[in-house]
Amino acid sequence: MGDVDELDDQHILMQARELKNGVWIERILVQMRRSLCGMGVETFKDVPDKVIQALPNLTGPASHPTWEQQVFKIACLVKDGAQLPHCTHAMSFIEDNIPLPPEFKTLGKQKFQLSTATTEQLELRASFTHMWRAFQESGQVDMRQLDTEALTPDKTEDSEETSEEPYGKNTEVEADLAMGKGGTTKWVEGQIVDHFTDTSGHLGYIVYLPRDDKGKLLHSSRKFTPEYVRRIYEPPQTGKSIKFADGSPVKGTAVGFLASAKNAIEHGYDITWPIGIVIWNLHQCTKAAQDLATAMYSTVLQTISDVKLREDVSQGIQGNLITLLLALRRRFGSNAGVLHIQRAASFGTLKPFTESTELAHELRQFLKYHEETNIFVYQFNGV
Secondary structure (H helix, E strand, O other): OOOHHHOEHHHHHHHHHHHOOHHHHHHHHHHHHHHHOOOOEOOHHHOOHHHHHOOOOEOOOOOHHHHHHHHHHHHHOEOOOOHHHHHHHHHHHHHHOOOOOHHHHOOOOOEOOHHHOOHHHHHHHHHHHHHHHHHHHHOOOOOOOOOOOOOOOOOOHHHHHHOOOOOOOOOEEEEEOOOOHHHOOOEEEEEEEEEEEOOOOOEEEEEEEEEOOOOOEEEEEEEEOHHHEEEOOOOOOOOOOOEOOOOOEOOOOHHHHHHOOOOOOOOOOOOOOOOOOOOOOHHHOOHHHHHHHHHHHHHHHOOEOOHHHHHHHHOOOOOOHHHHHHHHHHHOOOOHHHHHHHHHHHHOOOOOOOOHHHHHHHHHHHHHHHHHOOHHHHHHHOO
């Protein structure tokens, strides 16, 4: 094993995968995720109106590929927004076997450059180098040191005590539409998208509501004071975690899912996946990216011109942009079979040409396609 400063992230990740060490896999994935951070304007509100207005309408299967690419481009204009296309592609690959785009082959291949690194990057890399060397030399590392930090730092104990935001953005809640009127309650599920402060300085919540109390589509955001908002899932108090007899968190629950986040394999990572997959759950994105997924949802949803289609694909999504994009991919057949047909049409035959350079390019694509594709698959797709 070489010095960690001399290796690209993919090389280190390959070694961790060979060792089947989920903690080390997650730790290097945290490093690789940083390449998808920090670029773009601060929030979705800062994107120019003319850029948002240029987003085309989704009219059906024919317009879907171009429409989706434009949604991705707008997301990448915002800080940390590049994580959303990555997460969407990764989940499509994992859940529906849709091939990954070319950029997944190059992520993490760049060697760490000392001369262009920031102070924070250098300190982080130095810490990583120290632990990697310790692991090389002894095969053991203090597991307490390997607790990977989230890209968005957790609140300190002091900040929790003084915080006026007991429920953060993206928290799934129930809100009372009646708000004390008529002596009745109308609790409906929703998601906190922002906070507000009233004229008295008291904190309130802006909650996105997909449906009303009768199940009718609502798709609106409303203001609620804290007494009319309650959390759907209440995490266990300190010392009262739900656990198995051996002390490990119960799998298949939100508690167990979050508890496994610092071990990539326990958190669902497959060492046979393509090396470029670094995010496969939305909560692995930064808070800025998660907020962007919520902020873009309503705007993107309104570009679906067919009202019935809009209602169908938005059911149960609860303001989640990635879930919406995945639902549309499945709806319009953007799966492995359709991609095979598209590739067969694009590269399976040679097209008329006017220049020798054009012929050379198409010939290389033609030969590469038939080298990589089973002849029976090509013949079936050509039917």
